[in-house]
Amino acid sequence: MDLSIVIVNYQTFELTKNTINSVFQYSYPFSYEILVVDNNSGDDSLAKLQEYFKDEVKFIASSENKGFAAGNNQALRICESNYVLLLNSDTIVWENTLSNIYNYMEEHVDVGAIGCRVLLENGELDKACKRSFPNVKNSFFRLFHIPTKSKNDSYNLDNLPDDGIYEIDCLTGAFIFMRFDDLGKTAFLDENFFMYGEDIDLCYRIKQDEWKIIYYGKSCITHLKGASSKKQKSKLIYEFYRAMYIYYKKHHANETFFLVNIFVYLGIIILCILKLLTNLFKKKN
Secondary structure, three states, rough: OOOOEEEEEOHHHHHHHHHHHHHHHHOOOOOOEEEEEEOOOOHHHHHHHHHHHHHHHHHEOOOOOOHHHHHHHHHHHHOOOEEEEEEEEOEEEOHHHHHHHHHHHOOOOOOOEEEEEEEEEOOOOOOOHEOOOOOOOHOOOOOHHOOOOHHHHHOOOOOOOOOOOOOOOEEOEEEEEEEEHHHHHHHOOOOOOOOHHHHHOOOHHHHHOOOOOEEEEEEEEEEEOOOOOOOOHHHHHHHHHHHHHHHHHHOHHHHOOOHHHHHHHHHHHHHHHHHHHHHHHHHHH
């Protein structure tokens, strides 16, 4: 098998169905399979997907929801393909995107992972699709909305063309096309991340193994961002800041002065509390 496409479903029958159909509507110069992991949905979305796609799609029913990373890993454990695509359940794949990405990977054997241009429903760029790795400095500028003209302090790489092809640090988990057979254990997601942050951690480890990560802006998908996770706002806010803590502790704390670590941890806690309180206030109004 050339490519395994992994999609995690959680109570999103229509979105997941549309994502899969956007893949099926085109022909490709490679063999592929689609694996859908249902993260213990509390509705009938899995049954409806199974009825709709029958044996065109492989389904894995998880007995509990351990998060996005764990859901993907369930499929990765049974994949035997050369490449794997981690694809969000709220995306629409454009014509030629998979073919172009596949061909690029075939021609560039030093590339470990590649992503495409990700557009939001309104046509704007999802800035998460081309990023630098977060660090203390660029995270400080970003979290407190402090503008910077320094390329070294830029997180979202706004200075680079959206339709270009170039090496970056980090892709979005909505679309990560990996050289699965060669990456080995590195391709698996860290299950300490429930939701958010697992994509940054994955890219960090791929780069540590001296593979290139490429942004391929000539091809696109549409990401209906947040559409698959609207029902758990407070939970998602908590997981977002928890992911910050896990990533920083895993990759930066040991090489940073302890007073800086304390400042970072306190900052994450304060920002999380403020965001939760703001969200609660909005709900009451």
